[in-house]
Amino acid sequence: xxxxxxxxxxxxxxxxxxxxxxxxxxxxxxxxxxxxxxxxxxxxxxxxxxxxxxxxxxxxxxxxxxxxxxxxxxxxxxxxxxxxxxxxxxxxxxxxxxxxxxxxxxxxxxxx
Amino acid sequence: xxxxxxxxxxxxxxxxxxxxxxxxxxxxxxxxxxxxxxxxxxxxxxxxxxxxxxxxxxxxxxxxxxxxxxxxxxxxxxxxxxxxxxxxxxxxxxxxxxxxxxxxxxxxxxxxx
Numbered sequence: 001x002x003x004x005x006x007x008x009x010x011x012x013x014x015x016x017x018x019x020x021x022x023x024x025x026x027x028x029x030x031x032x033x034x035x036x037x038x039x040x041x042x043x044x045x046x047x048x049x050x051x052x053x054x055x056x057x058x059x060x061x062x063x064x065x066x067x068x069x070x071x072x073x074x075x076x077x078x079x080x081x082x083x084x085x086x087x088x089x090x091x092x093x094x095x096x097x098x099x100x101x102x103x104x105x106x107x108x109x110x111x112x
Numbered sequence: 113x114x115x116x117x118x119x120x121x122x123x124x125x126x127x128x129x130x131x132x133x134x135x136x137x138x139x140x141x142x143x144x145x146x147x148x149x150x151x152x153x154x155x156x157x158x159x160x161x162x163x164x165x166x167x168x169x170x171x172x173x174x175x176x177x178x179x180x181x182x183x184x185x186x187x188x189x190x191x192x193x194x195x196x197x198x199x200x201x202x203x204x205x206x207x208x209x210x211x212x213x214x215x216x217x218x219x220x221x222x223x224x225x
Contacts, residue, residue: 004154032211043116043203043216044155051211089154098143098210099168102154 003027004092006103013110019077021106023090026071030092034100035064035075037086044089048075080110114138116217118204124223125194132190133220137206144187145214146179147203148172155203161187194224 005024013019021035031052036044050057050064050073057064063076077084087107091100117136125131137144142163147155158177159169163184173179176194181187191198201221205214 034213036216041218043118043205043218046213046215049213091154093211097168098207099145099157099160099170100147100155100214101157104152104154 002104003030004090004101004103006088006090006106008106009104010107010109013080013108015082015110015112016079019075019080019084019108019110021075021077021088021090021108023073023075023103024071025073025092027092027094027101028071029094029096030101031095032093033064033066033073034091034093035062036089036091036102037084038089038105039086047088077108080108082110082112084108085110116204116206116215118202118217118220120220121218122221122223124225127196127224128193130190130192131194131222132188133202133204133222135187135189135204135217137186137204138215141206141208141215142184143207143209143212143214144181145205145207146187146189147205147216149201149203149219150199158189191222194222196224198222199224 034049035047038044087105090103145160146158149155161181176192201219203219205216207214
Protein backbone atom coordinates (compact mmCIF):
# COMPACT_ATOMS: atom_id res chain seq x y z
CA UNK A 1 0.00 0.00 0.00
CA UNK A 2 1.65 3.18 -1.22
CA UNK A 3 0.81 5.78 1.43
CA UNK A 4 2.71 8.57 -0.32
CA UNK A 5 2.29 8.90 -4.07
CA UNK A 6 4.06 10.94 -6.68
CA UNK A 7 2.12 10.22 -9.82
CA UNK A 8 4.36 12.09 -12.23
CA UNK A 9 7.59 10.18 -12.79
CA UNK A 10 9.13 13.06 -14.72
CA UNK A 11 8.76 16.77 -15.42
CA UNK A 12 10.55 18.98 -17.91
CA UNK A 13 10.62 22.77 -17.41
CA UNK A 14 12.38 25.62 -19.12
CA UNK A 15 14.93 27.62 -17.14
CA UNK A 16 13.35 30.63 -15.45
CA UNK A 17 9.87 29.12 -15.38
CA UNK A 18 8.06 27.63 -12.41
CA UNK A 19 8.39 23.93 -11.56
CA UNK A 20 5.46 22.37 -9.71
CA UNK A 21 5.91 18.92 -8.21
CA UNK A 22 2.94 17.15 -6.69
CA UNK A 23 2.46 14.60 -3.96
CA UNK A 24 -0.62 12.85 -2.55
CA UNK A 25 -0.95 10.90 0.66
CA UNK A 26 -3.55 8.57 2.06
CA UNK A 27 -2.82 8.44 5.80
CA UNK A 28 -4.60 11.21 7.70
CA UNK A 29 -2.29 10.58 10.68
CA UNK A 30 0.66 12.15 8.83
CA UNK A 31 1.52 15.49 10.43
CA UNK A 32 4.92 16.42 9.01
CA UNK A 33 5.90 16.55 5.35
CA UNK A 34 9.26 17.03 3.69
CA UNK A 35 10.78 17.38 0.24
CA UNK A 36 14.18 15.99 -0.64
CA UNK A 37 16.30 16.35 -3.74
CA UNK A 38 18.55 13.55 -4.91
CA UNK A 39 21.41 13.56 -7.40
CA UNK A 40 22.77 10.27 -8.79
CA UNK A 41 25.14 8.42 -6.45
CA UNK A 42 24.37 10.78 -3.55
CA UNK A 43 22.05 10.58 -0.58
CA UNK A 44 18.84 12.66 -0.51
CA UNK A 45 19.32 16.32 0.41
CA UNK A 46 16.70 18.01 2.59
CA UNK A 47 14.99 20.95 0.87
CA UNK A 48 11.98 22.13 2.82
CA UNK A 49 9.36 20.86 5.25
CA UNK A 50 5.91 21.76 6.49
CA UNK A 51 3.93 20.88 9.58
CA UNK A 52 0.25 19.99 9.32
CA UNK A 53 -0.66 23.11 11.29
CA UNK A 54 0.45 25.23 8.34
CA UNK A 55 -0.65 25.39 4.74
CA UNK A 56 2.41 27.10 3.28
CA UNK A 57 6.11 27.32 3.96
CA UNK A 58 8.59 29.30 1.90
CA UNK A 59 12.37 29.22 1.71
CA UNK A 60 13.97 31.25 -1.04
CA UNK A 61 12.98 29.83 -4.40
CA UNK A 62 11.17 26.89 -2.81
CA UNK A 63 7.61 26.96 -1.49
CA UNK A 64 5.64 23.99 -0.20
CA UNK A 65 1.83 24.08 -0.08
CA UNK A 66 -0.25 21.67 1.99
CA UNK A 67 -3.94 20.98 1.39
CA UNK A 68 -5.01 18.72 4.24
CA UNK A 69 -8.56 18.23 3.07
CA UNK A 70 -7.32 16.96 -0.28
CA UNK A 71 -4.33 15.15 1.29
CA UNK A 72 -2.13 16.87 -1.25
CA UNK A 73 1.07 18.82 -1.15
CA UNK A 74 3.10 20.51 -3.80
CA UNK A 75 6.56 21.98 -4.18
CA UNK A 76 6.98 25.12 -6.25
CA UNK A 77 10.39 26.12 -7.51
CA UNK A 78 10.63 29.57 -9.03
CA UNK A 79 12.58 30.49 -10.98
CA UNK A 80 13.80 27.05 -12.05
CA UNK A 81 17.52 26.68 -12.71
CA UNK A 82 19.48 23.95 -14.55
CA UNK A 83 21.08 22.97 -11.23
CA UNK A 84 17.63 22.02 -9.96
CA UNK A 85 17.64 19.02 -12.31
CA UNK A 86 17.41 16.01 -9.99
CA UNK A 87 14.94 13.50 -8.58
CA UNK A 88 12.59 15.01 -5.99
CA UNK A 89 11.07 12.90 -3.25
CA UNK A 90 8.12 13.76 -1.08
CA UNK A 91 8.12 12.21 2.41
CA UNK A 92 5.77 12.14 5.39
CA UNK A 93 5.81 11.12 9.04
CA UNK A 94 3.04 10.58 11.61
CA UNK A 95 2.06 11.21 15.21
CA UNK A 96 3.45 8.04 16.73
CA UNK A 97 6.52 7.39 14.64
CA UNK A 98 9.52 9.27 13.40
CA UNK A 99 10.14 7.16 10.31
CA UNK A 100 9.71 8.80 6.94
CA UNK A 101 7.47 7.31 4.26
CA UNK A 102 8.70 8.32 0.83
CA UNK A 103 7.04 8.60 -2.54
CA UNK A 104 8.62 7.10 -5.63
CA UNK A 105 10.07 10.40 -6.82
CA UNK A 106 9.72 12.79 -9.74
CA UNK A 107 12.64 13.43 -12.06
CA UNK A 108 12.86 17.14 -12.84
CA UNK A 109 14.79 18.34 -15.83
CA UNK A 110 15.35 22.07 -16.27
CA UNK A 111 16.51 22.93 -19.76
CA UNK A 112 18.01 26.23 -20.98
CA UNK B 113 32.97 17.93 7.33
CA UNK B 114 30.06 17.74 9.76
CA UNK B 115 27.68 15.70 7.61
CA UNK B 116 26.60 12.07 7.89
CA UNK B 117 29.26 9.68 6.64
CA UNK B 118 28.90 6.07 5.54
CA UNK B 119 31.46 3.39 4.85
CA UNK B 120 32.09 1.68 2.59
CA UNK B 121 30.55 3.56 -0.32
CA UNK B 122 30.40 0.42 -2.43
CA UNK B 123 30.38 -3.25 -1.53
CA UNK B 124 30.32 -6.23 -3.86
CA UNK B 125 29.83 -9.58 -2.20
CA UNK B 126 28.92 -13.11 -3.12
CA UNK B 127 25.60 -14.61 -2.13
CA UNK B 128 25.79 -16.17 1.29
CA UNK B 129 28.50 -13.88 2.65
CA UNK B 130 28.01 -11.49 5.57
CA UNK B 131 28.46 -7.75 5.18
CA UNK B 132 28.61 -4.87 7.64
CA UNK B 133 28.09 -1.19 6.96
CA UNK B 134 28.96 1.73 9.20
CA UNK B 135 27.26 5.09 9.66
CA UNK B 136 28.63 8.09 11.56
CA UNK B 137 25.86 10.61 12.23
CA UNK B 138 26.14 14.35 12.72
CA UNK B 139 27.71 14.59 16.14
CA UNK B 140 24.96 16.36 18.08
CA UNK B 141 22.14 14.26 16.60
CA UNK B 142 20.67 11.65 18.92
CA UNK B 143 18.43 9.97 16.33
CA UNK B 144 19.84 7.69 13.65
CA UNK B 145 17.90 5.98 10.88
CA UNK B 146 18.56 3.28 8.29
CA UNK B 147 16.73 3.14 4.96
CA UNK B 148 17.07 1.00 1.85
CA UNK B 149 16.51 2.24 -1.68
CA UNK B 150 16.11 0.15 -4.82
CA UNK B 151 15.98 1.36 -8.39
CA UNK B 152 12.91 3.43 -9.20
CA UNK B 153 11.70 3.55 -5.61
CA UNK B 154 11.93 5.99 -2.77
CA UNK B 155 13.91 5.10 0.35
CA UNK B 156 12.19 2.51 2.56
CA UNK B 157 12.51 2.67 6.33
CA UNK B 158 14.41 -0.15 8.04
CA UNK B 159 15.04 0.90 11.65
CA UNK B 160 15.92 3.81 13.89
CA UNK B 161 17.67 4.58 17.16
CA UNK B 162 17.40 7.20 19.80
CA UNK B 163 20.85 7.25 21.36
CA UNK B 164 21.65 3.54 21.82
CA UNK B 165 18.03 2.36 22.00
CA UNK B 166 16.52 0.78 18.90
CA UNK B 167 13.00 2.23 18.86
CA UNK B 168 11.41 0.74 15.76
CA UNK B 169 12.12 -1.94 13.19
CA UNK B 170 10.40 -2.45 9.86
CA UNK B 171 9.01 -5.78 8.75
CA UNK B 172 11.53 -5.42 5.93
CA UNK B 173 14.23 -6.09 8.50
CA UNK B 174 14.35 -9.88 8.43
CA UNK B 175 16.23 -12.01 10.94
CA UNK B 176 19.28 -11.77 8.70
CA UNK B 177 19.54 -8.05 9.37
CA UNK B 178 20.81 -6.58 12.61
CA UNK B 179 21.61 -3.01 13.55
CA UNK B 180 23.43 -1.63 16.54
CA UNK B 181 24.36 1.74 17.91
CA UNK B 182 26.73 1.18 20.81
CA UNK B 183 27.16 4.19 23.08
CA UNK B 184 24.74 6.17 20.96
CA UNK B 185 27.35 7.29 18.47
CA UNK B 186 28.06 5.45 15.21
CA UNK B 187 25.84 2.63 14.00
CA UNK B 188 26.43 -0.60 12.13
CA UNK B 189 24.06 -2.55 9.92
CA UNK B 190 24.94 -6.20 9.34
CA UNK B 191 23.38 -8.48 6.77
CA UNK B 192 24.03 -12.18 7.23
CA UNK B 193 23.84 -14.77 4.45
CA UNK B 194 23.28 -12.15 1.79
CA UNK B 195 20.83 -12.80 -1.03
CA UNK B 196 20.60 -11.20 -4.46
CA UNK B 197 17.45 -9.40 -3.33
CA UNK B 198 19.53 -7.52 -0.77
CA UNK B 199 21.22 -5.57 -3.57
CA UNK B 200 20.28 -1.95 -2.95
CA UNK B 201 21.51 1.40 -1.72
CA UNK B 202 21.60 1.48 2.08
CA UNK B 203 21.12 4.97 3.42
CA UNK B 204 21.76 6.32 6.89
CA UNK B 205 20.26 9.54 8.24
CA UNK B 206 20.38 11.45 11.49
CA UNK B 207 18.30 14.13 13.16
CA UNK B 208 18.41 16.12 16.41
CA UNK B 209 15.06 14.73 17.52
CA UNK B 210 11.50 13.88 16.51
CA UNK B 211 9.71 16.02 13.93
CA UNK B 212 12.97 17.42 12.64
CA UNK B 213 14.33 16.97 9.17
CA UNK B 214 16.57 13.96 8.67
CA UNK B 215 19.96 14.46 7.08
CA UNK B 216 21.17 11.66 4.86
CA UNK B 217 24.60 10.27 4.19
CA UNK B 218 25.86 9.34 0.71
CA UNK B 219 24.77 5.72 1.07
CA UNK B 220 26.45 2.33 0.66
CA UNK B 221 25.66 0.55 -2.57
CA UNK B 222 25.54 -3.21 -2.06
CA UNK B 223 25.75 -5.60 -4.98
CA UNK B 224 25.22 -9.31 -4.27
CA UNK B 225 26.45 -11.57 -7.05
